[in-house]
Amino acid sequence: xxxxxxxxxxxxKRYGKTRALDGFDLTVPEGAIYGLLGPNGAGKTTAVRAxxxxxxxxxxxxxxxGFSVIRQPAQVRARIGLAGQNAAVDEILSARQNLVxxxxxxxxxxxxxxxxxxxxxxxxxxAEAGGQAVGxxxxxxxxxxxxxxxxxxxxxxxxxxxxxxxxxxxxxxxVWQTIRALASAGTTVLLTTQYLEEADQLADAITVIAAGRAxxxxxxDELKSLTGGDRIDVVLHDAxxxxxxxxxxxxxxxxxxxLDHDGRKVSVPVTDRLxxxxxxxxxxxxxxxxxxxxxxxxxxxxxxxxxxxxxxxxPGDTAGNLSGQPAEVSAS
Amino acid sequence: MTAxxxxxxAIASRLGWAIMDTWVVTRRDLAHWVRQPGPVLAxxxxxxxxxxxxxxxxxxxxxxxxxxxxxxxxxxxxxFAMTMVFGIGAxxxxxxxxxxxxxxxxxxxxxxxxxxVITGRAAADMLSSAVALAVLAGCGLxxxxxxxxxxxxxxxxxxxxxxxxxxxxxxxxxxxxRFYPNPEAVTAVRTLEFPIGFLGNPFVAISTMPAWLGAxxxxxxxxxxxxxxxxxxxxxxGANPSWITDNAVAMAIAWPVLLIAVFFPLSLHxxxxxxx
Numbered sequence: 278x279x280x281x282x283x284x285x286x287x288x289x290k291r292y293g294k295t296r297a298l299d300g301f302d303l304t305v306p307e308g309a310i311y312g313l314l315g316p317n318g319a320g321k322t323t324a325v326r327a328x329x330x331x332x333x334x335x336x337x338x339x340x341x342x343g344f345s346v347i348r349q350p351a352q353v354r355a356r357i358g359l360a361g362q363n364a365a366v367d368e369i370l371s372a373r374q375n376l377v378x379x380x381x382x383x384x385x386x387x388x389x390x391x392x393x394x395x396x397x398x399x400x401x402x403x404a405e406a407g408g409q410a411v412g413x414x415x416x417x418x419x420x421x422x423x424x425x426x427x428x429x430x431x432x433x434x435x436x437x438x439x440x441x442x443x444x445x446x447x448x449x450x451x452v453w454q455t456i457r458a459l460a461s462a463g464t465t466v467l468l469t470t471q472y473l474e475e476a477d478q479l480a481d482a483i484t485v486i487a488a489g490r491a492x493x494x495x496x497x498d499e500l501k502s503l504t505g506g507d508r509i510d511v512v513l514h515d516a517x518x519x520x521x522x523x524x525x526x527x528x529x530x531x532x533x534x535x536l537d538h539d540g541r542k543v544s545v546p547v548t549d550r551l552x553x554x555x556x557x558x559x560x561x562x563x564x565x566x567x568x569x570x571x572x573x574x575x576x577x578x579x580x581x582x583x584x585x586x587x588x589x590x591x592p593g594d595t596a597g598n599l600s601g602q603p604a605e606v607s608a609s
Numbered sequence: 610m611t612a613x614x615x616x617x618x619a620i621a622s623r624l625g626w627a628i629m630d631t632w633v634v635t636r637r638d639l640a641h642w643v644r645q646p647g648p649v650l651a652x653x654x655x656x657x658x659x660x661x662x663x664x665x666x667x668x669x670x671x672x673x674x675x676x677x678x679x680x681x682x683x684x685x686x687x688x689f690a691m692t693m694v695f696g697i698g699a700x701x702x703x704x705x706x707x708x709x710x711x712x713x714x715x716x717x718x719x720x721x722x723x724x725x726v727i728t729g730r731a732a733a734d735m736l737s738s739a740v741a742l743a744v745l746a747g748c749g750l751x752x753x754x755x756x757x758x759x760x761x762x763x764x765x766x767x768x769x770x771x772x773x774x775x776x777x778x779x780x781x782x783x784x785x786x787r788f789y790p791n792p793e794a795v796t797a798v799r800t801l802e803f804p805i806g807f808l809g810n811p812f813v814a815i816s817t818m819p820a821w822l823g824a825x826x827x828x829x830x831x832x833x834x835x836x837x838x839x840x841x842x843x844x845x846x847g848a849n850p851s852w853i854t855d856n857a858v859a860m861a862i863a864w865p866v867l868l869i870a871v872f873f874p875l876s877l878h879x880x881x882x883x884x885x
Contacts, residue, residue, distance in 0.1 A: 329718045333884050351616045355720040365711035369641045381633045382721040384614045384626070410644060426715070430614065 280343050282307045282434050282465035283328060288337035289489075290323055297323040298334065299489035305467055310460045312480030312497075313469040314582060320489040321469040322362060325438045328467070329359045342433040358427030361438035361469075365423065368412040372403050372422045375411060379426050397425040401455065417448025424455055435459065437468045441475060453479060473582055485585050493585050500581045508576050509545045509553060514567035516540045522566060529560055535580075541569070546576075614720050627722035634716075634729020638703075638737070652699060653741040657692050658748045661685070664812060665752055675816045678845025685754040686766070686838035687811025690831055692745055693774040694806055696738045698799040700781025704730060705789035713883070727880060731778055738774045742767060757843025766841035769861045773834045776865035779872035786879035810835050814847025827853055830864035837861035
């Protein structure tokens with residue numbers, strides 16, 4: 278078996294009383310797009326900074342491309358790229374000047390750096406705007422330049438720290454396409470994101486991190502199934518009916534329902550879809566409640582995520598399937 | 610595919626990398642001057658020239674230099690030194706902007722000489738200040754100022770001014786790395802530049818100040834460099850006999866060396882702390 282692109286074991290980092298990383302474990306196989314998901318302050322950025330040699334962990338072991346980030350940082354730096362929250366480009370210079378500068382700092386000759394800059398401008402769709410100051414770029418263009426800069430020497434491992442935060446849907450799509458293209462060329466990508474949809478769209482596998490620890494590992498589908506089966510969404514005609522319907526369904530089906538914040542939707546987790554659907558429709562008819570729509574669906578990654586991280590948030594309550602250990606749901 | 614850089618092990622080739630990388634980082638700033646000349650022109654050229662004209666002509670008529678001499682001759686070395694003071698803000702702003710925007714982190718995640726991030730900044734800022742000094746001297750020559758004691762002493766004076774700038778560089782790097790998460794603090798530090806000048810002898814002679822203020826001004830490191838430059842250019846000194854002024858040249862070396870001895874290690878410490 279190949280050496281994993283990234284391994285860390287028991288990685289810890291504290292700031293005063295805060296444990297930003299608290300025995301964090303991660304194994305990322307070569308060639309994957311791997312998602313690191315967690316709420317704000319869960320330790321995603323700290324983990325990426327430690328793996329990219331920007332931050333010295335207090336304890337634990339971390340290897341990237343086979344080299345220790347603590348003892349061989351220079352070797353690691355020669356094999357990684359970093360983009361997103363933690364890496365930036367010069368706004369006054371043009372994209373071309375940026376890429377030539379970074380190329381020179383990767384110790385390419387002047388001619389090779391210029392050649393590589395042109396290649397990357399073409400590859401990342403920036404050839405036309407290559408001479409403009411980066412300050413005038415759209416958010417999507419800037420992120421693509423950011424990616425291009427981390428790709429001067431095609432890295433073994435690419436760290437993307439929230440690469441689409443703050444982009445509009447168009448810019449986000451552009452960046453997603455670029456990330457897929459880079460990964461299909463063989464680079465291992467570790468992606469942190471707050472957009473659960475993003476992990477769902479891009480990642481082959483995901484580690485969920487909360488309070489500095491890995492709380493679950495698996496494919497997006499496997500994580501969704503952790504929340505226990507399907508959901509039935511009932512959209513009501515009248516928002517005033519929501520509390521009554523929620524109470525009614527909770528009582529009849531014996532499960533915790535959740536309400537949508539825009540006001541008219543009640544979500545019910547179910548195990549037997551048909552029986553539950555029949556029961557729900559009967560209830561609503563009995564009470565003469567006007568219904569706009571009823572749908573049966575798989576849980577969203579959002580729900581899986583909230584479920585996992587809320588379990589982690591109350592340490593006395595982790596007995597279930599997590600029991601303090603990362604839930605290893607991956608069969609592969 | 611582009612070849613992966615091989616990390617050099619020998620000290621000589623590592624030094625070679627450090628010098629090469631420093632030059633690349635320095636050139637980034639030179640490219641800024643070309644692409645966006647506005648701020649450089651304003652802070653390095655227009656502002657000091659404006660001050661020379663304002664103080665020299667507008668206020669200069671009301672200024673009498675104690676001990677005699679022309680006020681514009683008295684002012685020029687002061688303005689040279691103030692240009693060095695303004696350099697603190699330039700360094701501070703550049704260092705904090707790079708750290709805040711993540712450019713410093715990108716450099717730190719690359720297989721380049723880590724020292725080059727700072728040495729490149731240092732080289733670019735020293736170049737920038739040397740150019741500013743040359744332009745201001747040219748402006749001085751136009752309004753009738755000139756060195757009276759020969760080229761060697763004049764160059765000595767410029768050297769002392771740049772030594773002061775080199776000391777201020779490390780204050781700027783330290784403060785930039787200290788305050789970068791907090792842009793308000795960066796702005797606040799910049800507004801202190803002028804008071805540093807007024808609490809010294811660049812604009813007025815210390816002998817005209819109240820005793821307590823005079824004492825502060827006398828011990829202001831800036832004052833020693835200004836006095837030394839006045840002495841070496843042969844400009845009026847503003848009649849201010851004291852041990853510090855009598856040994857102005859020695860003090861104009863001692864103060865910056867002391868500042869460097871304090872702020873260079875502090876800057877390195879702050880830079881290393883980025884990885885905490």
